[in-house]
């Protein structure tokens with residue numbers, strides 16, 4: 001895997017002297033009470049601000065605060081005018097814009113395309129507090145309000161719409177969200193690494209238009225920079241019209257795998273489709289253009305397959321897709337966080353509850369997760385219907401057992417209404433904790449779309465021992481009566497460990 005700095009190793013910004021805010025400010029009055037004359041970063045979000053690590057604005061806000069920046073939150077602004085977007089004044093560095101934890105169209109409409117009568121991320125569950133396509137609308141209002149400030153869009157809505165994509169709501173292929181939002185940068189996937197790097201560069205005076213090499217970012221450009229080799233996507237995978245339903249995981253010529261019989265031994269994998277003597281770090285793959293994928297389903301499917309083949313941070317290349325006279329340029333995906341980075345991120349000083357401005361209003365999404373703990377990120381299932389790989393990648397990032405136990409104790413001690421029940425120890429999949437490839441070198445070179453389909457890969461370590469040990473230790477925490485598992489269990493993996501299944505059904 002590529003070597004990158006620890007996200008907590010950067011030199012702190014001078015504003016660290018203001019200390020840690022009890023809760024990130026949502027008004028000028030709160031800024032004044034903290035002694036701030038301005039914010040360095042303002043996060044605009046479509047969700048109510050809940051200071052909890054399951055909410056994106058809190059996770060990113062607290063992380064940037066830990067870097068020394070003063071971070072303000074504008075939650076669920078009225079998008080019909082610029083007034084709410086100016087309420088904290090202009091930020092010194094940038095506006096970060098997100099629709100919230102869900103795509104705004106999924107949040108606003110049912111799968112029958114009917115408008116929903118409620119919104120779990122709003123106080124009182126009230127509907128109608130965010131616009132359709134919130135990232136685009138918020139970015140336009142911010143541009144009107146503070147035209148010269150850099151705009152960085154992120155979160156699930158931007159991440160999954162970073163190239164031309166099928167939009168169920170309009171039943172059309174839409175172009176990338178970048179030109180519509182007119183953002184300076186888009187951060188995709190888990191964006192901690194990218195945002196920390198970008199914030200420090202902006203703080204050092206680098207113009208946002210010169211930040212072009214950060215992994216996990218995308219931007220619009222009119223030209224291919226010197227020194228880059230452009231490869232057509234058809235040289236990576238051949239687009240063909242298929243009349244019968246084929247196995248989308250088939251990767252002949254890319255990963256020629258020989259299954260080892262010996263347990264514990266790494267399996268040899270030959271990547272015959274990977275070209276040698278080509279500098280992958282200076283290679284960019286040209287996807288079919290927006291116009292081509294909008295007109296032709298085969299090219300759409302081809303672009304989508306290349307997009308998925310280039311998700312392993314160990315070997316993914318940059319991608320470009322033409323939109324009119326310009327290109328969307330996608331840098332390779334971010335390097336996953338280490339266990340110690342993930343631990344520190346989850347143990348920042350969250351209050352673990354909604355901002356006091358909401359009074360006692362119910363926020364259903366917070367009520368659902370307030371007694372649960374996120375233990376992993378990523379999923380190597382690669383299911384074709386799911387967007388996790390496109391967003392979080394397929395390398396599992398796991399927290400340490402000690403950190404998870406400390407979070408359970410924090411819930412017990414800080415969260416109102418705790419009665420001894422932990423409602424989930426989970427993540428995208430309940431039972432991928434600490435599961436990974438036998439060898440980092442093989443994992444870095446791997447081009448498979450799934451570690452478990454059509455068969456569980458011979459290189460995958462499926463030991464459920466650490467997860468069983470975590471469950472047992474969690475149940476022994478003082479004040480905990482029961483630990484539930486609400487995340488989805490992957491049965492094909494679970495049956496490899498009868499002890500794990502017994503543990504689940506017994507407790």
Ligand code: SF4
Pocket residue numbers: 269380436437438442443446447448450451452457458459460461
């Ligand atoms: S375990 Fe997963 S990453 Fe490792 S070789 Fe198999 S498919 Fe590739």
